[in-house]
Amino acid sequence: MTATILDGRALATTLRGELDEGVAAFKDKYGITPTIAVVRAGEDPASVSYAKMIQKTFDKRGMGFQLHTLPETASQDEIVALVARLNADESVHGIMVQEPLPKGIDEAVVKDALSPDKDVDGVHPVNAGRLAQVSPVGRPPMVGPFFVPATPAGGMEILKRYNVEIQGKHAVVVGRSNIVGKPMALLLLRENATVTVCHSRTEDLAGVCRTADILCAAVGRAKMIKGDWIKPGAVVIDFGVNFVEGQMCGDVDFDEAVEVAGMITPVPGGTGPMTNLMLALNVLEAARRQVG
Amino acid sequence: MTATILDGRALATTLRGELDEGVAAFKDKYGITPTIAVVRAGEDPASVSYAKMIQKTFDKRGMGFQLHTLPETASQDEIVALVARLNADESVHGIMVQEPLPKGIDEAVVKDALSPDKDVDGVHPVNAGRLAQVSPVGRPPMVGPFFVPATPAGGMEILKRYNVEIQGKHAVVVGRSNIVGKPMALLLLRENATVTVCHSRTEDLAGVCRTADILCAAVGRAKMIKGDWIKPGAVVIDFGVNFVEGQMCGDVDFDEAVEVAGMITPVPGGTGPMTNLMLALNVLEAARRQVG
Numbered sequence: 113m114t115a116t117i118l119d120g121r122a123l124a125t126t127l128r129g130e131l132d133e134g135v136a137a138f139k140d141k142y143g144i145t146p147t148i149a150v151v152r153a154g155e156d157p158a159s160v161s162y163a164k165m166i167q168k169t170f171d172k173r174g175m176g177f178q179l180h181t182l183p184e185t186a187s188q189d190e191i192v193a194l195v196a197r198l199n200a201d202e203s204v205h206g207i208m209v210q211e212p213l214p215k216g217i218d219e220a221v222v223k224d225a226l227s228p229d230k231d232v233d234g235v236h237p238v239n240a241g242r243l244a245q246v247s248p249v250g251r252p253p254m255v256g257p258f259f260v261p262a263t264p265a266g267g268m269e270i271l272k273r274y275n276v277e278i279q280g281k282h283a284v285v286v287g288r289s290n291i292v293g294k295p296m297a298l299l300l301l302r303e304n305a306t307v308t309v310c311h312s313r314t315e316d317l318a319g320v321c322r323t324a325d326i327l328c329a330a331v332g333r334a335k336m337i338k339g340d341w342i343k344p345g346a347v348v349i350d351f352g353v354n355f356v357e358g359q360m361c362g363d364v365d366f367d368e369a370v371e372v373a374g375m376i377t378p379v380p381g382g383t384g385p386m387t388n389l390m391l392a393l394n395v396l397e398a399a400r401r402q403v404g
Numbered sequence: 405m406t407a408t409i410l411d412g413r414a415l416a417t418t419l420r421g422e423l424d425e426g427v428a429a430f431k432d433k434y435g436i437t438p439t440i441a442v443v444r445a446g447e448d449p450a451s452v453s454y455a456k457m458i459q460k461t462f463d464k465r466g467m468g469f470q471l472h473t474l475p476e477t478a479s480q481d482e483i484v485a486l487v488a489r490l491n492a493d494e495s496v497h498g499i500m501v502q503e504p505l506p507k508g509i510d511e512a513v514v515k516d517a518l519s520p521d522k523d524v525d526g527v528h529p530v531n532a533g534r535l536a537q538v539s540p541v542g543r544p545p546m547v548g549p550f551f552v553p554a555t556p557a558g559g560m561e562i563l564k565r566y567n568v569e570i571q572g573k574h575a576v577v578v579g580r581s582n583i584v585g586k587p588m589a590l591l592l593l594r595e596n597a598t599v600t601v602c603h604s605r606t607e608d609l610a611g612v613c614r615t616a617d618i619l620c621a622a623v624g625r626a627k628m629i630k631g632d633w634i635k636p637g638a639v640v641i642d643f644g645v646n647f648v649e650g651q652m653c654g655d656v657d658f659d660e661a662v663e664v665a666g667m668i669t670p671v672p673g674g675t676g677p678m679t680n681l682m683l684a685l686n687v688l689e690a691a692r693r694q695v696g
Binding site: 219220221224236237238239240241242243244245248253254255256258279280281282288290294298301304306307308309310311313314315320323 | 511512513516528529530531532533534535536537540545546547548550571572573574580582586590593596598599600601602603605606607612615
C-alpha cells in the first residue's frame with residue numbers, strides 16, 4: 113500500500129485564497145495594509161534567503177513588508193531599541209526577529225523586548241506560555257490571545273484539512289525545539305492527542321516512533337526516520353528541511369515511509385509551503401486585534 | 405518485592421533545614437524578611453485551609469506572610485488593583501492569587517496582572533512560557549529567570565534527592581493541568597526524559613502507563629491507577645490528594661502499586677509535604693532576585 117500524499121502545495125493554494133479574501137476585506141474596512149517588519153542583524157545567508165521568501169509572499173498577497181537590517185556589529189541595545197521602535201509603530205502589525213543573532217547578543221532579552229501583540233512568530237514567553245496553558249479544544253481557553261509559531265501551525269493545518277483524527281490518538285513528536293517540536297506537541301495536546309516528545313537522548317527511539325498514530329519529525333537530520341520506524345497506516349508529518357547532494361529532503365526516509373504510512377507529507381511540497389502562509393495569517397490576525 | 409518508599413516527610417525535614425539557613429543568611433545580609441502575600445476573593449473552604457497551611461509554614465520558617473482578602477462580590481477591577489498594589493509593594497516578594505476566583509472573574513486577566521518577578525506560583529504566562537522554552541539541563545537556559553509551580557517542583561525534587569535516573573527514561577504524566585501535569589512534563593523533558601502526557605481522552609491509558617519508567621499521576625481521581633498499570637520496578641510519583649471515607653489517598657492504588665513499583669511516594673507523606681516548602685523556596689528566591 114502506498115500512503116496518501118498530504119499535499120502542502122495544493123493546500124497552500126486553498127489557504128492563499130482564504131488569506132487574500134481576509135486581507136482584501138480588512139483593507140476595505142480599515143484602509144490599512146497588514147504589515148510585517150523583519151529585523152535582521154548581519155547577513156546570515158539562510159536568514160537573507162528566508163526574508164526574501166517572506167517578502168515575496170507578502171508582496172503577492174498585497175500585504176506590507178519592511179526589512180530592517182543592522183550590521184553584524186550591532187549591539188544588544190541597538191537591536192532592542194529597534195524592536196521598541198517597531199512595537200510603537202502603528203503601521204507595523206507583526207515583527208519577526210531573525211535568528212541567529214550576532215554572537216554576544218542575548219536572544220532572551222531580544223525576545224522579551226518584543227510586544228507579545230506583534231510577536232507573530234510566537235517566540236515571546238507570553239505567547240509560548242499561553243500556548244502551554246491554553247485549555248483543550250471545546251473548553252474556554254482561559255488564557256489571553258496568542259500567536260503560534262508558523263511551522264507547527266502549518267503542520268496542524270494539514271492534519272485538520274485532511275480530517276486526520278487527533279483526539280485520543282498517540283502523537284509522537286521527534287525533536288523539541290522552541291519553534292517546531294515543543295509547540296507542535298502542545299498543539300496536539302490541545303487537540304486531545306496523547307503526546308510523546310522524543311529527542312536525542314531518547315532510548316529506543318525507533319520503538320517509540322513505532323507506537324505513533326501521528327508521527328511528527330522535527331530534528332533536522334536527513335532521512336533519519338526509516339520505514340520500519342513507522343506503524344503501518346500512521347500519519348507522518350515531516351518538518352525536516354535538509355539537503356543531501358543538493359537535493360532537499362526531510363527527516364523521514366520518504367521512499368521507505370511512503371510504503372508503510374497511511375498519509376505522509378513529502379519534502380519539498382509538504383509542511384514547507386504552509387509556513388509562510390501561516391505567518392501571513394498571523395500578521396493579518398495581529399492587524400485585526402490591533403484595530404479591534 | 406516491595407517498593408522503596410519515597411519519603412516526602414523526611415525529605416521535607418532536610419529541605420526545611422536548607423531553607424532556614426537560606427532565610428537566616430538573607431535576613432542577616434539585607435535586614436529584609438522574605439514575604440508572601442496571598443490574595444483571596446471569597447471564602448472557598450479549601451482555599452481558606454490552604455492559606456492557613458501556607459501561613460503556618462511561613463511563620464515557622466521566620467518568613468513573612470500577608471493575607472489579603474476581598475469579598476466574594478469583589479469585581480475584577482478590584483482584584484487587579486490589589487494585585488497591582490502588591491506588585492509595587494517592596495515589602496512583598498511573592499504573590500499568590502488563590503483559585504477558584506468568584507464567578508465572572510476572568511482568571512487570565514488576573515494572572516496577566518501579576519508581576520512575573522513576584523509570581524512565585526508560576527502561573528503567569530511569562531513563567532509558563534520560559535519553562536516551556538528553557539533549554540535542556542547542561543546547556544545555557546536561553547530564557548530569563550522564572551518560577552515553577554510548587555507541586556511539580558516538589559515532585560522533581562523527590563526524584564533528584566533519591567537519585568532517580570531521568571535522562572533517556574520514559575516518563576508518563578497522567579493529567580495535564582497547568583499547575584501540575586503540564587509543568588511536570590516540561591520539567592521532565594528539561595531533564596532529558598522522553599515524556600508522554602496522558603489525559604481523560606487517552607486511548608488505552610493502562611497500556612501507556614505500563615510503558616513508563618517514571619509514572620506521575622495528577623488526575624484527582626482516587627486510586628485510579630492500579631497495580632497492573634505499572635511496569636515492575638517503575639518509579640511512581642503520586643500528586644493526587646483525594647478523600648475516600650474521610651481517608652486521604654492518592655491517584656494511585658498504593659496497596660497494589662507498592663508491590664509492583666521500584667519506588668513510590670505514599671499519600672499522605674509523599675509529594676504533599678514538599679509543596680509548601682517549594683513555595684517558600686520560591687519566595688526566598690524571589691526576594692534574592694529583587695534585592696540583587
